[in-house]
Amino acid sequence: MATIGRDRKDAALDAIAELIHERAEDIAAANAADVATATAAGERFALVDRLTLTPARIAGLSAAVRAIRALPDPVGETVRESRLDNGLELTKVRVPLGVIAIIYEARPNVTVDAAALCVKSGNACILRGSRMAVNTNAALLAVVREALAAAGLPADAVQSLDPDRQALAELIADPHAADVVIPRGGEQLKAFLLENSRIPVLAAAGGNCHVYIDAAADPAKAIPIAVNAKVDRPSACNAAETLLVHRERADLVPELREALESAGVEVLGDEAAWATEFLDMKIGLRVVDSLDEALDHIATYGTSHSEAIVTEDEAAAERFVREVDAAAVYVNASTRFTDGGEYGMGAEIGISTNRLHARGPVGLEELTTTKYVVRGDGQIR
Amino acid sequence: MATIGRDRKDAALDAIAELIHERAEDIAAANAADVATATAAGERFALVDRLTLTPARIAGLSAAVRAIRALPDPVGETVRESRLDNGLELTKVRVPLGVIAIIYEARPNVTVDAAALCVKSGNACILRGSRMAVNTNAALLAVVREALAAAGLPADAVQSLDPDRQALAELIADPHAADVVIPRGGEQLKAFLLENSRIPVLAAAGGNCHVYIDAAADPAKAIPIAVNAKVDRPSACNAAETLLVHRERADLVPELREALESAGVEVLGDEAAWATEFLDMKIGLRVVDSLDEALDHIATYGTSHSEAIVTEDEAAAERFVREVDAAAVYVNASTRFTDGGEYGMGAEIGISTNRLHARGPVGLEELTTTKYVVRGDGQIR
Numbered sequence: 001m002a003t004i005g006r007d008r009k010d011a012a013l014d015a016i017a018e019l020i021h022e023r024a025e026d027i028a029a030a031n032a033a034d035v036a037t038a039t040a041a042g043e044r045f046a047l048v049d050r051l052t053l054t055p056a057r058i059a060g061l062s063a064a065v066r067a068i069r070a071l072p073d074p075v076g077e078t079v080r081e082s083r084l085d086n087g088l089e090l091t092k093v094r095v096p097l098g099v100i101a102i103i104y105e106a107r108p109n110v111t112v113d114a115a116a117l118c119v120k121s122g123n124a125c126i127l128r129g130s131r132m133a134v135n136t137n138a139a140l141l142a143v144v145r146e147a148l149a150a151a152g153l154p155a156d157a158v159q160s161l162d163p164d165r166q167a168l169a170e171l172i173a174d175p176h177a178a179d180v181v182i183p184r185g186g187e188q189l190k191a192f193l194l195e196n197s198r199i200p201v202l203a204a205a206g207g208n209c210h211v212y213i214d215a216a217a218d219p220a221k222a223i224p225i226a227v228n229a230k231v232d233r234p235s236a237c238n239a240a241e242t243l244l245v246h247r248e249r250a251d252l253v254p255e256l257r258e259a260l261e262s263a264g265v266e267v268l269g270d271e272a273a274w275a276t277e278f279l280d281m282k283i284g285l286r287v288v289d290s291l292d293e294a295l296d297h298i299a300t301y302g303t304s305h306s307e308a309i310v311t312e313d314e315a316a317a318e319r320f321v322r323e324v325d326a327a328a329v330y331v332n333a334s335t336r337f338t339d340g341g342e343y344g345m346g347a348e349i350g351i352s353t354n355r356l357h358a359r360g361p362v363g364l365e366e367l368t369t370t371k372y373v374v375r376g377d378g379q380i381r
Numbered sequence: 382m383a384t385i386g387r388d389r390k391d392a393a394l395d396a397i398a399e400l401i402h403e404r405a406e407d408i409a410a411a412n413a414a415d416v417a418t419a420t421a422a423g424e425r426f427a428l429v430d431r432l433t434l435t436p437a438r439i440a441g442l443s444a445a446v447r448a449i450r451a452l453p454d455p456v457g458e459t460v461r462e463s464r465l466d467n468g469l470e471l472t473k474v475r476v477p478l479g480v481i482a483i484i485y486e487a488r489p490n491v492t493v494d495a496a497a498l499c500v501k502s503g504n505a506c507i508l509r510g511s512r513m514a515v516n517t518n519a520a521l522l523a524v525v526r527e528a529l530a531a532a533g534l535p536a537d538a539v540q541s542l543d544p545d546r547q548a549l550a551e552l553i554a555d556p557h558a559a560d561v562v563i564p565r566g567g568e569q570l571k572a573f574l575l576e577n578s579r580i581p582v583l584a585a586a587g588g589n590c591h592v593y594i595d596a597a598a599d600p601a602k603a604i605p606i607a608v609n610a611k612v613d614r615p616s617a618c619n620a621a622e623t624l625l626v627h628r629e630r631a632d633l634v635p636e637l638r639e640a641l642e643s644a645g646v647e648v649l650g651d652e653a654a655w656a657t658e659f660l661d662m663k664i665g666l667r668v669v670d671s672l673d674e675a676l677d678h679i680a681t682y683g684t685s686h687s688e689a690i691v692t693e694d695e696a697a698a699e700r701f702v703r704e705v706d707a708a709a710v711y712v713n714a715s716t717r718f719t720d721g722g723e724y725g726m727g728a729e730i731g732i733s734t735n736r737l738h739a740r741g742p743v744g745l746e747e748l749t750t751t752k753y754v755v756r757g758d759g760q761i762r
Contacts, residue, residue, distance in 0.1 A: 002706070090725075092741075097737070219760065224761050306743060321754050326528065327753060328755060333469055333761075334760065334762055344471075356561060357738040369737065371707065373701030376712065377602070377713050378602035379718070381718060
């Protein structure tokens with residue numbers, strides 16, 4: 001896969017998009033079986049809903065593949081270029097990472113998105129979905145592999161792993177089984193991988209995110225940002241979990257509380273809330289005496305994911321940006337923007353709070369490593 | 382450390398260089414004690430030699446610190462900058478990695494180099510040297526910490542770990558003890574860390590490097606490159622361990638053999654040699670039938686470190702560059718160039734064959750991670 005040019009990879013992506021369209025009925029039938037099993041098992045509505053592929057959602061799978069096809073190929077891009085004093089021509093170019101294992105829950109779209117992102121970036125991948133989506137994933141995997149073969153690419157570039165715990169445990173125990181593991185989904189899964197994997201894991205290890213409303217905050221920005229950061233998608237790792245309000249803006253608390261509560265959010269004022277990542281319609285609220293106290297709070301309870309300050313004071317904003325240690329720091333904007341699509345990366349396979357390799361959204365570029373290519377005419381040391 | 386500006390970090394580096402100069406006699410006395418112990422214990426010459434600090438070598442320690450001081454500060458550098466459609470101003474900036482653990486053998490210069498590189502890049506570090514150099518390292522560490530304090534930086538930014546196995550085992554078992562572990566030194570140490578560390582390890586996992594002399598090789602380049610790649614420093618991980626010679630250039634073998642043997646190298650033709658990283662004045666030699674066979678050999682026996690082709694055939698060179706999977710690939714140049722200094726990175730703390738984060742020499746830039754800074758005026762999703 002690593003040496004295949006853009007044209008052929010894009011042809012394979014076209015074939016995947018086309019074949020999903022052609023096989024829409026087969027895919028829907030396989031999905032109906034999974035949905036029936038999940039419903040009979042009494043799974044909660046949110047899970048069954050995510051699992052379900054409507055005709056519109058199947059069309060959406062093809063559209064996502066075409067969108068990834070349209071992105072630039074990161075492979076071969078020159079990152080650094082220089083001519084050394086001894087005449088050597090040094091270039092540092094992007095090459096695929098190798099084998100990427102993606103572990104995810106009952107979201108069939110991840111099967112297609114992950115395969116497409118890996119094909120585009122020249123990587124092989126191992127997809128490990130949920131048992132709940134086993135028929136859907138098998139149908140989608142068959143389509144992807146058939147399309148790869150039709151485009152002259154190795155079908156084995158996209159493989160699946162049996163959705164049982166033992167197979168996963170064996171995979172992540174072997175440091176040579178893949179070059180990186182990327183979890184998509186719940187905090188429990190991520191914690192399990194971070195604790196047990198011998199393969200490096202790219203993941204957001206928690207998302208206890210804060211919005212700090214500074215003494216110099218503009219209420220017309222502060223309240224919409226606070227509400228949006230919580231309610232836009234409470235289950236997302238970039239959702240805010242605690243609001244910090246400077247004492248000089250404590251006058252905003254009733255209005256904030258009102259805005260949140262009318263959006264269906266429960267506001268919790270006790271210390272126990274601070275360390276909790278609710279991923280739900282709940283938020284902690286704390287009044288702090290100073291920017292220092294806000295920075296201390298974030299350093300203590302934050303998970304280095306996404307942190308926001310609302311302020312019109314340039315010096316306070318700069319201090320917050322410099323001193324908060326996180327993948328993404330916002331001034332006068334919602335934490336919800338931490339996302340590959342929002343950042344103009346086209347698509348993402350996940351978000352990382354690792355300090356090594358990739359910090360923030362993981363897009364095509366983050367699915368590459370580099371190679372130094374050095375051309376000479378006989379140079380020796 | 383992360384928020385300290387370049388001026389103060391450079392002042393601390395000046396203070397380290399100056400204090401090494403002032404305390405040269407104390408350092409020499411501490412070193413003499415270590416050298417006496419090592420000599421009495423019958424340690425081999427190479428080890429004792431590396432351990433010994435002559436007045437010139439002590440002056441060299443100061444010079445190395447001043448050279449690191451002169452390098453640009455990687456912290457705060459903007460890696461990416463864009464204005465999103467919604468008006469958000471996105472920047473991706475370099476920030477320090479955090480805490481770097483450096484594990485090394487009886488080379489006192491590493492104590493000073495590593496501390497200086499970490500100070501320059503805004504990182505804290507844990508230095509774990511060899512028991513053999515315990516007095517020398519203590520003297521050097523005292524100088525570094527005194528200089529940091531004199532420059533108003535926290536002395537605790539540079540700490541040491543007791544040189545016993547248990548302390549090291551405990552350190553690397555705790556994923557929160559440091560952000561990355563960098564070994565400097567022997568293959569055994571690296572293998573131990575790669576096998577046991579719960580903290581990511583940046584290292585060259587073996588250096589079974591090849592020089593392939595193609596059918597279209599120029600002998601005037603091939604023979605000097607082959608000899609240099611072996612003899613310039615046989616113990617280095619970028620030294621060549623096997624020569625591959627295309628059958629159409631088998632006429633060069635007697636001359637190659639003669640050149641190597643007269644430089645003191647033992648040339649081994651048997652298959653057993655191919656998987657061996659000699660790190661010594663020995664080299665494997667294999668005649669191959671084709672470029673394909675050379676590529677297969679490198680894929681089978683190589684360790685993805687440094688690989689070279691000698692050829693005047695542009696198509697063969699391009700195929701080699703594209704298909705060989707290694708941190709560094711050379712055309713008509715010695716594998717010995719894989720080095721931060723040679724690559725114009727100023728200094729290196731080691732070489733990595735990891736696929737994640739840093740592949741190749743690890744310099745100041747590789748000791749950083751990034752942070753997204755997003756500035757808005759009230760944007761929500």
